[in-house]
Amino acid sequence: MSIGLTLLGLLESGPRHGYDLKRAYDERFGHDHPLHYGQVYSTLSRLLKGGLVQLEGVEPGAGPERKRYAITDAGVTDLDGWLGRAEKPEPYLQNTLYTKVVLALLTGRSADDILDTQRAAHLALMRTLTRRKSTGDLADQLICDHALFHLEADLRWLELTAARLAALTEEVLP
Amino acid sequence: MTAPLLVAADVRRSFGATPALDGANLSVRAGEVVAVMGPSGSGKSTLLHCAAGILLPDSGRVTYDGAELTALSDARRSALRRSEFGFVFQFGQLVPELTCLENVALPLRLAGTRRRDAARTALEWLARLGTADVAGKRPGDVSGGQGQRVAVARALVTGPRVLFADEPTGALDSYHGEQVMRLFTESARDSGAAVVLVTHEPRVAAYADREVVVRDGRSVDLERAR
Amino acid sequence: MRRWARDLALGVRLVARGGRGAWTRLTLTAVGVGLGVALLLLAASVPAVLTHRDDRTNARDFNEASGRPTDTSVLYRPLDTEYHGEGVYALAVQALGAHPAVPPGVSRLPGPGEMVVSPRFRAALDAPDGALLRERYPYRVVGTIGDEGLSGPREYSVYLGSDTLTGSWRGNAQRLDRWGSPTPDRGMDPVLLLVTVLGIAALLVPVAVFVATAVRFGSEARDRQQAALRLVGADRATTRRTASAEALLGALAGLVVGAGFFLAGRRLVELLSFDDISVFAGDLTPDPVLAVLVAVGLPVAAVLITLVALRRVAAEPLGVVRRSTTRRRRLWWRLVPPVVGLGLLVPLAGRVTRSGGSLDTAQVAAGLVLVLAGTAVLLPWLVERVVGRMGGGGVARLLAVRRLQADSGGAARTVSGITVAVAGAIALQTLFAGVAHGYEKPTHQDPRAAQAIVTDNRESGPAQRAALAAGLRRSTGVHAVYAFGHGAVFVGDDGGSLVVGDCATLRAYAGVAGCADGDVFTVGTDRSPAFRPGSATTLLVGAQDRELRWRIPATARTAVRSAHSVEGDDRAVLLTPKAAAASPLPPAMPTTAYVRADLTDPLAYDRLETAAARVDPLIDVMRVSGGSVDAKFATVRTGLLIGSIAVLLVIGASLLVTVLEQLRARRRPLAVLAAFGTRRGTVGRSVLWQTAIPVLLGLALAVLVGVVLGGVLLRMTAEPLWFDWSGILGVTGAGAGVVLLVTALTLPAVWRMMRPGAMRTE
Numbered sequence A: 001m002s003i004g005l006t007l008l009g010l011l012e013s014g015p016r017h018g019y020d021l022k023r024a025y026d027e028r029f030g031h032d033h034p035l036h037y038g039q040v041y042s043t044l045s046r047l048l049k050g051g052l053v054q055l056e057g058v059e060p061g062a063g064p065e066r067k068r069y070a071i072t073d074a075g076v077t078d079l080d081g082w083l084g085r086a087e088k089p090e091p092y093l094q095n096t097l098y099t100k101v102v103l104a105l106l107t108g109r110s111a112d113d114i115l116d117t118q119r120a121a122h123l124a125l126m127r128t129l130t131r132r133k134s135t136g137d138l139a140d141q142l143i144c145d146h147a148l149f150h151l152e153a154d155l156r157w158l159e160l161t162a163a164r165l166a167a168l169t170e171e172v173l174p
Numbered sequence B: 001m002t003a004p005l006l007v008a009a010d011v012r013r014s015f016g017a018t019p020a021l022d023g024a025n026l027s028v029r030a031g032e033v034v035a036v037m038g039p040s041g042s043g044k045s046t047l048l049h050c051a052a053g054i055l056l057p058d059s060g061r062v063t064y065d066g067a068e069l070t071a072l073s074d075a076r077r078s079a080l081r082r083s084e085f086g087f088v089f090q091f092g093q094l095v096p097e098l099t100c101l102e103n104v105a106l107p108l109r110l111a112g113t114r115r116r117d118a119a120r121t122a123l124e125w126l127a128r129l130g131t132a133d134v135a136g137k138r139p140g141d142v143s144g145g146q147g148q149r150v151a152v153a154r155a156l157v158t159g160p161r162v163l164f165a166d167e168p169t170g171a172l173d174s175y176h177g178e179q180v181m182r183l184f185t186e187s188a189r190d191s192g193a194a195v196v197l198v199t200h201e202p203r204v205a206a207y208a209d210r211e212v213v214v215r216d217g218r219s220v221d222l223e224r225a226r
Numbered sequence C: 001m002r003r004w005a006r007d008l009a010l011g012v013r014l015v016a017r018g019g020r021g022a023w024t025r026l027t028l029t030a031v032g033v034g035l036g037v038a039l040l041l042l043a044a045s046v047p048a049v050l051t052h053r054d055d056r057t058n059a060r061d062f063n064e065a066s067g068r069p070t071d072t073s074v075l076y077r078p079l080d081t082e083y084h085g086e087g088v089y090a091l092a093v094q095a096l097g098a099h100p101a102v103p104p105g106v107s108r109l110p111g112p113g114e115m116v117v118s119p120r121f122r123a124a125l126d127a128p129d130g131a132l133l134r135e136r137y138p139y140r141v142v143g144t145i146g147d148e149g150l151s152g153p154r155e156y157s158v159y160l161g162s163d164t165l166t167g168s169w170r171g172n173a174q175r176l177d178r179w180g181s182p183t184p185d186r187g188m189d190p191v192l193l194l195v196t197v198l199g200i201a202a203l204l205v206p207v208a209v210f211v212a213t214a215v216r217f218g219s220e221a222r223d224r225q226q227a228a229l230r231l232v233g234a235d236r237a238t239t240r241r242t243a244s245a246e247a248l249l250g251a252l253a254g255l256v257v258g259a260g261f262f263l264a265g266r267r268l269v270e271l272l273s274f275d276d277i278s279v280f281a282g283d284l285t286p287d288p289v290l291a292v293l294v295a296v297g298l299p300v301a302a303v304l305i306t307l308v309a310l311r312r313v314a315a316e317p318l319g320v321v322r323r324s325t326t327r328r329r330r331l332w333w334r335l336v337p338p339v340v341g342l343g344l345l346v347p348l349a350g351r352v353t354r355s356g357g358s359l360d361t362a363q364v365a366a367g368l369v370l371v372l373a374g375t376a377v378l379l380p381w382l383v384e385r386v387v388g389r390m391g392g393g394g395v396a397r398l399l400a401v402r403r404l405q406a407d408s409g410g411a412a413r414t415v416s417g418i419t420v421a422v423a424g425a426i427a428l429q430t431l432f433a434g435v436a437h438g439y440e441k442p443t444h445q446d447p448r449a450a451q452a453i454v455t456d457n458r459e460s461g462p463a464q465r466a467a468l469a470a471g472l473r474r475s476t477g478v479h480a481v482y483a484f485g486h487g488a489v490f491v492g493d494d495g496g497s498l499v500v501g502d503c504a505t506l507r508a509y510a511g512v513a514g515c516a517d518g519d520v521f522t523v524g525t526d527r528s529p530a531f532r533p534g535s536a537t538t539l540l541v542g543a544q545d546r547e548l549r550w551r552i553p554a555t556a557r558t559a560v561r562s563a564h565s566v567e568g569d570d571r572a573v574l575l576t577p578k579a580a581a582a583s584p585l586p587p588a589m590p591t592t593a594y595v596r597a598d599l600t601d602p603l604a605y606d607r608l609e610t611a612a613a614r615v616d617p618l619i620d621v622m623r624v625s626g627g628s629v630d631a632k633f634a635t636v637r638t639g640l641l642i643g644s645i646a647v648l649l650v651i652g653a654s655l656l657v658t659v660l661e662q663l664r665a666r667r668r669p670l671a672v673l674a675a676f677g678t679r680r681g682t683v684g685r686s687v688l689w690q691t692a693i694p695v696l697l698g699l700a701l702a703v704l705v706g707v708v709l710g711g712v713l714l715r716m717t718a719e720p721l722w723f724d725w726s727g728i729l730g731v732t733g734a735g736a737g738v739v740l741l742v743t744a745l746t747l748p749a750v751w752r753m754m755r756p757g758a759m760r761t762e
Ligand SMILES: Nc1ncnc2c1ncn2[C@@H]1O[C@H](COP(=O)(O)OP(=O)(O)OP(=O)(O)O)[C@@H](O)[C@H]1O
Pocket: B015, B016, B018, B019, B020, B038, B039, B040, B041, B042, B043, B044, B045, B046, B047, B090, C757, C758, C760, C761
């Protein structure tokens, strides 16, 4: 999962201070792993160098936390590309998928699209596994079943998350 | 690639003020299994019923094998459902007064098969679905899963060209669900039948060749998204 | 008690919030029960109707006065006739005293040339097609008869003022001194009472049976509701009480609806008349005791029936388990009511005859109710037994049979009302046909020779007689008129008719051959031989009752009649005009005319009446018939007939409601059948089978019970056993017809339910 792309997503709704970015990140995705300031500023400077963000202005006073960052057009394009791309289906994807869904909702994109894209990718893999199961021996079948159940769990969790968040945004944003 | 056997194009259908379908599309080729997925209340069952000629859409066209279903008389559509289609429904589909065996034999009897022969064929299918032991019981006296398998047997017994199944594995455990799905896919591949399968379960949808997602009465084609 | 109140309240709330299904159920129940209640109230009004009617007809009745005429004396002559095929109560009156008595409902006795008429009569006079009636009664209308002088609102009745009545022994009128028949009605003889008791039982038991089934409408939906209540922790007693709340509500709503039907029907009743019987709305008042019995008994019965019915159903939390599917119905206790009932009736064999014997009404009524109600109790067992054995034929039969097997009780309930009604009607008919001949009074008239007899009591000569004949002949439909002078001839105590007419008339009268003017004939039959020529006779002729002595000429020819006379007076002396002139007979004599005419059309009879009235209003026209039925007996028969028809219709209407309700409960399976392409015809036929099978069983049982019951009752009257099979077939057919009609009426609903949209409705 990419912290850079996540920060880009957070910036899309408007320019922010680095300090705000860290707070917003921790609130939504940090849970047990809050970002270090150092991590934030090194990532931002990488994005600056790549032209994906730009400095919007420096407020009076000293210290790096006085800088405001804004997303550039190139940054938006990068973010679009990432959100629209299916993650390679594999177990334990939830961090990335979750981040994508939240960002989509935050930036006014359709979480359903992300879901559909991901579902297609998951199902394609599941179809392959299902087909392999019908030709394979017992060991093959059991292994395939295990993978299938996990993939299904992922998809279901994702659907549930999308539904939950959609209900939530409806409450929050009128 | 063969021409589609069944096509529903831009189908709209409302129930009173509720728009259940708002421009949905579905196309199925012979021998193909298509899964219809989507949130509850999104219009999956309604799409299935429209595609099968059970419900008439308010607008849009449904064609089967080149003939426009929506233009046929009720009697012709009934005859078509009797001879070409098989159904597994989401709710209360077995005739409660008939025994399970009679329920399975019913489509055959309606098509004019003699009683003896119909019963024999029906029993074979019940056995294939592992429910031969409930043949003499009434639907009210069997478990939900057994009843579901009886319904599946009833749908397959006439060797339909299109099989419509609404949550066919809803009441089944994984093992029996898989058995039913294998029967569906096999019968589709063997006989060139098409299967339209409404399901919530990705593992069940994985048996399909393709999936269509219905959301708010509109269908989303995932092939394009991919 | 508190618990009852609480659970009933819960039940009421469940109905109120139950959505459309619960309301539909309640409405159906209310309508069904309401129809029954209306019928019960109607039956409860019968005593009042009969009493009031009898009171009024007694009050306008009269008895011939004896002794000297008084101040209030009135001469009267009954002129009852027909108009448009309905009876007309007509009385010619003529004041004798200075202060003549007036009949009830009349303010002043009509003077000569005046008449007082009933409202219906006045309406007929004023109607566009009233010309015949106006010509028949060329009198001035001076008043209207009030309700208190009428038997019913639609009666044709008229008092005609006359000045040509004469009151002597053989005059054209009698004398009364006051109106009203002081002698009480002769009361019902025991046989008539038996028929009436059976009639009322045969009307009421089916209605009661029907009401009992009506409160069970929608039991399936209610059972499901109970299961849901059990699931949230209600105990069995609670669910039973909440379920009875719905029955109670249905019964109460049914009472209201029934009272509404009754009041509405009451306002319409004056517009109807059936076979000369019409009823004043005011008379249609339920007996207070019976009305209270209905109002209180029905809700209580509804609750009791529900509680008893629910004992068969164990409402378990996970759905409703019907005990009946595991426990078969037992026969023995179902046999108890009919057997006990027959036990009450059989020992009465030969006890009830027209003349003697008394009828223990209570015992008979109890026996009848037990036997008839027993039919409804036996039916579920019979249906279960027979249907249980049936296998499927085609798909339609299979669906029907399986459905019947799943709920044979419901099927039996559907037809139990019809079954009991038909059983009662057959018993009634059997009893009726058996005793009816005792009530047919032979009139000794032969309707083949002439179709009407016209009697003119004026003393008229040949010219007047010819004018009468010509007047009658002009009336449409009349083929021939034979008018003759009419008197009586006696040899000692033996009497015969004295007839003066031309040869053609005499030929028509007695079939004499080789007649020439101047001839005298004396005719008779083997049983009443002709008077011998040369006998000395006494002749009685006309109003003055002059006794004339005359010897039958020795030259008179004796003839044996080939056929009976029209009037049954087989012995007669016939004189040709010349022979009459040679006898002491006066030229003017009362006239009788035989009319050959086609009178099957009531209008033809009306025309003949009018033609006669145009000659003289007091001329009497009488239809010739082979036999006349005792009027009271005819009334009972008519009443029972109306009742049977009403019961069959009401039960038919409610059957429609029941079947629709049962269909409603089956929407889902019907929609699924439609979804996989079942033909409408297949489903239609299965619905037909589903009704036809229980109906056939019910009717078979009805015929059996009806015939046995009728036979037992007939034995009670000691009449020979005789079954009117064509009548039985008719009643059975009517019952079957009602069911077929109902099925046909439900088919549109079936088609509607087969629309697949119904598939997901819960
Ligand atoms: N007969 C009907 N009358 C009224 N509304 C209906 C009817 N059938 C469907 N609807 C409405 O149409 C919409 C779509 O229903 P449909 O049954 O097609 O959904 P679904 O996708 O099959 O849902 P589920 O997954 O729960 O079965 C819903 O809002 C439903 O309430």
